[in-house]
Amino acid sequence: MKLAFDPFWVVDHFFTGGNFWWLALATIGFNATFGPGIPLSDSVANYYNKLNLLDYGRSRLWGSVAFIVGSSLVGYLVNGFGSDMIVYTAMAGLLVTLLLSLRQPTPLPETRVGSEQQAKPSIFILLKQWPIVKFLILVSLLQGSHAAYYSFSTLHWTEVGISESVIGYLWSFSVVSEVLLFAFSARLFGAWSLRAMFIVASLAVVVRWCGVAMTNEVWLLALLQTLHGLTFALTHYATIRYIQLADDQYLVPLQGLYNAIPLGAFIALMTALSGWGYEFFGGNVFLLMAVMGIVALFVKVEQPISK
Numbered sequence: 001m002k003l004a005f006d007p008f009w010v011v012d013h014f015f016t017g018g019n020f021w022w023l024a025l026a027t028i029g030f031n032a033t034f035g036p037g038i039p040l041s042d043s044v045a046n047y048y049n050k051l052n053l054l055d056y057g058r059s060r061l062w063g064s065v066a067f068i069v070g071s072s073l074v075g076y077l078v079n080g081f082g083s084d085m086i087v088y089t090a091m092a093g094l095l096v097t098l099l100l101s102l103r104q105p106t107p108l109p110e111t112r113v114g115s116e117q118q119a120k121p122s123i124f125i126l127l128k129q130w131p132i133v134k135f136l137i138l139v140s141l142l143q144g145s146h147a148a149y150y151s152f153s154t155l156h157w158t159e160v161g162i163s164e165s166v167i168g169y170l171w172s173f174s175v176v177s178e179v180l181l182f183a184f185s186a187r188l189f190g191a192w193s194l195r196a197m198f199i200v201a202s203l204a205v206v207v208r209w210c211g212v213a214m215t216n217e218v219w220l221l222a223l224l225q226t227l228h229g230l231t232f233a234l235t236h237y238a239t240i241r242y243i244q245l246a247d248d249q250y251l252v253p254l255q256g257l258y259n260a261i262p263l264g265a266f267i268a269l270m271t272a273l274s275g276w277g278y279e280f281f282g283g284n285v286f287l288l289m290a291v292m293g294i295v296a297l298f299v300k301v302e303q304p305i306s307k
Contacts, residue, residue, distance in 0.1 A: 039259040042240070043252045050244045050251075057185030057237060064179045068172065075168070123253050131302035135242060136257060138198060140266040141296040142235040145205045145289040147270035152278045152285065153212070160216045160283070170218075170225050177229035185237045194245075194301050197238035204230035205293030213286035231293075242301065 042060075049056035070093070077085040126132045157167050181188075189197055208227040211220065239262075243254045277285035 039252075039255045042259070043255040046240055046243055046255060047248070047251055049240070050248075055186050056240055057182040060236075061179045061182035064175055064182065068175050068179075071171075121250060121253055123257055126250070126253055126257060132254070132257070134299060135301050136261050138296055138299040138301055139235065139239050139258065140262040141292045141299065142198070142201055142205060142231065143262045144266045144270040145209060145292040146232060147267050148274040148278065148285050148289050149209075149212070150267075151271050151274055156278070156283050157216075157221075162216070162218060162221075166218055170221055173222055173225040174228035174232075177226040178233040181229035181233040182237070185233075189234070189237065194238055194242055197234055197241070198301060199297065201230055201235045201238065202293045202296040204234070205296065206290045209286040209290035209293065213284050213290070245303065 045054065045056055045059050048054045049059075070089075074086060074089050077089060154167055154171075157170070158164065162170075204227045208224050208231055211224040215221065215224075239258055243251060243258070246254055274285055274289075277288055281288075
């Protein structure tokens with residue numbers, strides 16, 4: 001049902017007239033209706049992975065593939081028909097998603113016997129448990145370290161003389177590495193401990209952002225971009241593995257907390273701080289992102305809640 005409102009909020013962007021508050025309202029409305037679908041779909045995929053009905057990494061990689069295809073398509077349309085195509089294609093995509101969501105899933109979702117009767121814990125109760133808080137701190141540090149990259153890497157690379165087309169390739173390298181890691185995640189990291197995966201991700205964060213801060217050589221940046229498979233994708237995969245280890249009734253609340261805090265609120269906070277940092281330090285703001293990886297090395301994740 002929530003998907004029925006998403007195209008409305010996208011259309012509403014046309015009628016903001018450049019007014020900040022109307023644009024803010026439209027943006028909040030869109031994210032309020034569209035946002036919950038991400039943790040819910042991840043929870044379903046995570047649960048099916050727990051039942052050995054699918055490989056989470058291979059199902060998740062299609063989101064990354066869709067990002068590549070969508071970005072390429074929108075770029076082509078914008079070049080040919082102008083920036084209004086961004087909103088048109090977003091609306092078209094949401095309408096297609098709405099139509100697909102009206103179909104009854106085949107086969108129907110499976111649940112374990114008795115799982116429907118299990119009480120779902122409040123997120124506020126989870127936030128009182130130190131192991132959960134440490135887990136959220138660790139993942140917030142690793143995912144939050146991407147804030148400057150998401151918001152200011154293109155601006156920084158443009159200012160140092162790298163062309164827009166090359167920057168597009170640099171972004172593509174990162175997403176391709178993400179796709180490859182998800183494709184082979186079970187084979188490469190299926191036997192790894194959570195601690196080992198988070199350590200590798202933390203070290204990759206330090207290397208990647210220190211490198212981005214210290215070099216403008218395109219070939220080096222291309223190599224550093226391939227670390228996105230470790231800094232983002234491995235962190236995400238390890239997080240999903242952590243959530244799978246908890247009892248079934250904790251799966252959705254933990255997934256919701258992951259999307260709300262590390263992937264939501266904390267990245268938003270770090271984006272704002274990165275803006276201030278970029279204004280004063282320029283490309284050296286990425287060194288501050290590297291510090292987050294160093295801190296993450298000392299946060300040891302504990303076993304999630306289970307019976």
